[in-house]
Amino acid sequence: MSYLKPAELIGTVIDAGASKVMLSTRDTLLRAILGGALLSLAAAFAVTVSTTTGIPLLGALLFPVGFIMLYLLGFDLLTGVFVLTPLAWLDRRPGVTVGAILRNWGLVFLGNFIGAFSVAVLMAVVVTYGFSTPPNEVGEAIGHIGEGRTLGYAEHGFAGMLTLFVRGVLCNWMVATGVILSMVAKDVPGKVVAMWMPIMLFFFMGFEHSIVNMFLFPSGLLLGGDFTILDYLIWNEIPTVLGNLVGGLLCVGLPFYATYGRPGSPRRSARVQASEVPASVPTAV
Structure with a gap:
């Protein structure tokens, strides 16, 4: 299937x-660096599309390409491991301790920041011709994003801090859903479609x-x-x-594990029983 x-x-x-x-x-650092870099390139792409076309929805429709590429390649985001690693601890997997998770x-x-900051520097070079001219319209747009999402x-x-935290929660509700959906299909088109939906939603909202933000805000500082x-x-x-951590755990990871993965769960027990049936014994359809 x-x-x-x-x-x-x-x-x-x-x-x-x-x-x-x-x-x-x-390997953890390398995969995180590459994950942060790909997502940052996608963010730069989305801002470029939104700015040059004047259609923010189009940027949101295209932004998920970065998320899709990095998860198809097995790279990592902090927002993803926020939801995945605690479930392995809850399931008492050997070697998975609180210290190992932290x-x-x-x-x-660290890896995500290195990747995102590297792309921020490279994009700053691109939009200023090596810092020899003022930022172009895309560079100006990135700078204003940084101002609005800090001083704003x-x-x-x-009330602003609460809004910021809640937006972080809602974001990783969608991103963590995308991380889990990246495994829901075994074929590439199925994975792409499944991941696309929640990532598009969080970006446009x-x-x-x-x-x-590890890309947008250093970019904004570099661009004035x-x-x-x-x-x-x-x-x-x-x-x-903090909001991403809460959103990934409370809105996705823990509820998903509670209904499908906890010891004693009817669904989990049924899976275990099915796996213990000898291959020669037919099961009911």
């Missing part, structure tokens, strides 16, 4: 989480994704955006990371 039903999918999801934790430091998160965060929240104080590194950390990146 080209489609895995949720009761079958949970095992694949848990296996993926366990494999992420057990990766070597080198190590994985730290390495993926700060103007509202606590303006939700806050910590890895995309009117905000500071401290503004970026306090009024975007830190609350966004």
Whole structure:
């Protein structure tokens, strides 16, 4: 079958989480760097399309190409491991400890930032002809995004911080759904369609994704955006990371595991019983 039903999918999801934790430091960093870079290129692409055409929906329709490419290649995002690795711990997979999970998160965060920042520098060179001219219209658009999503929240104080956090939660609700849906099909077209839907939604709705922001905000600072590194950390990146963590776990990972993967679950018990039936014994259709 080209489609895995949720009761079958949970095992694949848990296996993926366990494999992420057990990766070597080198492989974890490399896959995170490449994941952050591909997603950042897709963000630059989406901003370019939105700016040059004046149609934001078109940018949102095309942005998922980066997410799709990086997950088809097995690269990693912090927002993805937020949902995958805790499920492997809940399932008591050997070697998956809290310390190992935190190590994985730290390495993926670092790798994603390196990849995103590298693309930010390269794109800044492109839109300024090597910093010899003022930013073109795409560069100006990126700079204004950084201002609006830092100082714009700060103007509202606590209400702005709450809005930022909730946008982070809603973002990773969709992104974590996309991560799980990347495993729901066994053929490439099925995976592409499944991943496309939630990623398009989060981007067009303006939700806050910590890895995309690792590209947008350093780009804004390089291109003359009117905000500071401290503004970026306090009024975007830190609350966004926390919101992404909560959204991935509470809205996707834990409910999915509770209904399909927890020990004693009727669906899980049925899968275990089916797997224990000898091949020579026919089962009911």
